[in-house]
Amino acid sequence: MSWFATLSRLVAMTTVLVMASPTVMALEPTDEQRQAAVEIADSLRYGHYADVEFDETWSRDAFDRYLDILDGQRSYLLQRDIKPFNQLRTELDQTLLNGDLNEVFALHERANERREERLAWLLDQLDKGLDFAFDGNERLEIDREDAPFATRERQLDALWQKRLKNDALTLALTDQDREQVEKNLRQRYEGQLSRLEQTEPEDVFGLFMAAVTGSIEPHTSYLSPRQGESFDIQMSLSLEGIGALLQADGEYVKVASLVAGGPAERAGVLKPADRIVAVGQEDEDDMVNVIGMRLDNVVDLIRGPKGSVVRLDVIPAQAVDMTRSHTVKITRDTVDLEDQAASSEVIEVERDGEAHSLGVITVPTFYVDFDAWQAGEDDYRSTTRDVAKEINKLKQQDVEGIVLDLRNNGGGALQEANSLIGLFIDRGPTVQVRDAQSRIQLYGDSEAGTLYDGPLGVLVNRLSASASEIFAGAIQDYGRGLIIGSGTFGKGTVQTLDQLNHGELKLTRAKFYRISGESTQNRGVEPDITFPSLIDPERIGESSLDNALIWDTVRDVQYRRYGEPEQYLATLQQHHDERAQSNPNFRYLERQSALARKLREQHTSVSLNREQRQREMDAQEAEQLSLENQRRRALGMDELDEWIDARADAIASSEDGDSDKSEGSDDTDSKDDMPAERAQVIEAVEILLDYADLNVRTRLVKG
Known part of the structure; x- marks a missing residue:
């Protein structure tokens, strides 16, 4: 291998x-x-x-x-x-x-x-x-x-x-x-x-x-023999559970990330940084309180056979008071390659009475069917192959640009990040890898030609990590497209597993660098156009981790630029700001992000006076409810009576089966009920259309 x-x-x-x-x-x-x-x-x-x-x-x-x-x-x-x-x-x-x-x-x-x-x-x-x-x-x-x-x-x-x-x-x-x-x-x-x-x-x-x-x-990190077995199961994607990576957070168990295409992500009832305080089974009335419980024991309670239901008592990540928990239900299932496959949709945008079609390809993870690949099979599944199929499908529909959605993509098969870049450039380096002896290896695309050379956008967020950052960084360095969203995770290191006489050691052995010479470590990739984020960078991301390796640089390598997006950024930013101010979902996202930050800064202690505690909780929820209802009024939706109803609506929707609707669904209401996620996709498409238009005007002037 x-x-x-x-x-x-x-x-x-x-x-x-x-x-x-x-x-x-x-x-x-x-x-x-x-x-x-x-x-x-x-x-x-x-x-x-x-x-x-x-x-x-x-x-x-x-x-x-x-x-x-x-x-x-x-x-x-x-x-x-x-x-x-x-x-x-x-x-x-x-x-x-x-x-x-x-x-x-x-x-x-x-x-x-x-x-x-x-x-x-x-x-x-x-x-x-x-x-x-x-x-x-x-x-x-x-x-x-x-x-x-x-x-x-x-x-x-x-x-x-x-x-x-x-x-x-x-x-x-x-x-x-x-x-x-x-x-x-x-x-x-x-x-x-x-x-x-x-x-x-x-x-x-x-x-x-x-x-x-x-x-x-x-x-x-050290993996005990038991943890090593769990890691092997996770790598084979044969684990039957809810598809969530958990970690200890003091006496609580916190959701670190969700597996793309897994039961928890499909249900839409868990988010990164949510805390799980109790676990129950479908056929049992009582739930087991897991505050202070060992992490591996909590994982054992959540795991179970495919088709069974687990109940979780959850404190939402955005909650500022521990009393505001609620119970969610998730049907356990296995996660296979098909669940993580790339998918696409066409979004129609109207400008000056004229309809424009743009494509969005969602890439949940960088995957490859290792067994089929090693066996030499010609039709093995991989991110690059699946994205190529989606590109060809979108080209047949005459889209004017394509957005690759890498939000929440935590990485995966590094070779796929390398080959995926090759679909958009005509040969060239993609990433540098430096080992402990400061030796640098250069990897790149060696195949001639490009599959898609039109306007390109890459949508990222704080949970875009590792291979996603390599891809986004290369696209940005080549000037091949626009990076849109929020700053990425910042994981720019390489680990291998070493066998010990007792257990295993996951050891950091190398570091990634962009072809420009900049590391993706710690700082991640900074977007060209930045969106507000509800994810707290002080709680999630490389820079939030103790003793994270520093950001640094190596020498750049020779590569040719495909465009100069930076010359349009001022105009693109201006147009984006104008749309954001008139978009109820985007205004909600910006204001909710600012409110969450303010509440985190203010909430350093809790009152032990019942009336005062209730007043503080009511005041915080009143602010959140006000923001949500401002959004709903602007969209012509029914207002909520209580803030907790917003999360309850999402839970009820998932239990009714609505959570399995694709992003390309025509269910407008379900899209409106996901203001952060959907608003970002629509705005990324708008930005890309602006970019394509500016490119055409520039060529006409030069011509």
Whole structure:
């Protein structure tokens, strides 16, 4: 298998820092784990792209990271708990190099004891009976990651008294009576305590390795034997589930991304950064609270046979209050190549009484049927081949331009990004790859001719990553088309899987560079025309990840430009701004993006006064509802009575089967109910038509 093909099978996985549950038993490292630690240290020193040096500086960083994993909210450990392990601050490098994990395990055990004590304390408070009036002026700080560790037990008691009160208030605001609140809290805390007893040495080792690898770079990670099996299943696309990549986010499980064509994406009820707080099965009344549960256990609850239904209690990504959760249903299914295939539609645009046809090709991922390709079959499926078919179909319909929609495309087969570029250029370099020894390999399109040489646009967003960024960057560098949307993810690194004596190591070995010499790492690809985004770049994207490799440059390579789009950008921007101001969906997108940013900045604590909490929630939702109803009035749609109805409409639509309608459907109402997604497609087509018109005028002037 070629180097490119090997890399293609290693689709980017978000590094997961799983807060594993502690145990009441003393756990010790195994001989296999000690040996694996030494192997990982050697691989990082001699195989990682970065110049890794295990010294005192690294020890301090890794030790602090380990503490963050064990107690990121500074709510369990006291300073005196950490003091006996302070030698690890300067000696953790030797601990790793020698495979001497005893002290690492002992610190984890100390954290376990504190977690067990705190859960017992909470249950004791419930035994005494809740007596909260939910009045007064108390507030609970939401994020304590920068807080110092407490010096006295009573400081943590005060914190946990507020946390218990907040947990109770959160449930009370969902109209649960006191008995229901106490029952649900008891079930939650007893479940967490029970899971302490299930901790195994592999959990401790995995957490420490997360601290080790995460202190170097976010895409390098240790996979336990169990995680390695899950990764292999994911790569074969044979996993029966909902098609979502999950990651730990403190005590919550967060949706990192959705698999293109998967059940969750088709249903339309989950979004990136949504948090899952409970999981239930179709034939069971009760749902399992998963707050604080190990990530792999949550995944096991969500997985299930094809055709079965899983229920998820979800806090939307845009929610600013944890009480605003809702239950969604997703039918489990397998994800195959056909679900991820490229598709196209024709959009009609009217200008000055004249109709114009433009094509949109949606590319959910960069895929290839590896088995058929390796077997030498002539008709194997791939992104490039499928896009070529869609281009030919659109050309037969005399479209005046084509937009490639790469939004939410997280990458995939890197060779496909390379060959796809070749459909739009006549030979030339496409990407540079630099390894740890600073050796650069140049890849490109060697086939003569182009399949499509007309006006081209590429639509991207924050979830366009890796291979998508290589494609968009090359199109931009060649001047071959316009890049439209929001800044991309910024993943410009290459990983391979190394087998260990125990588990596997996903290791960053190289870095991508555009033919202009600029890296796609960290900064991503900046669009020529920028759209507002509802995705928070501080929460999603390479720049939001700790220890992400820096953006830098190498020498550019020789290539010929096909056009000069930049000479039209001022005019294109002006026309776009004029349309955006008169487009209800686009105005909504801009205002909702600004509101979400404002609410995130303001929402650093929550009130423990019931009336005040309700007022704050009502005020926030009133702002969101006002924006939504402004959009609906402008479109002649019925207004909503409550903000939560907007999400409820989407859920009801998916349960009625509407979520499987194609983008090319004539159902105008369903398109209007997706203001961000659909408005961007329509505006990208409008921009491309402007671009095509300006190109024609320029040629006429020159002629």
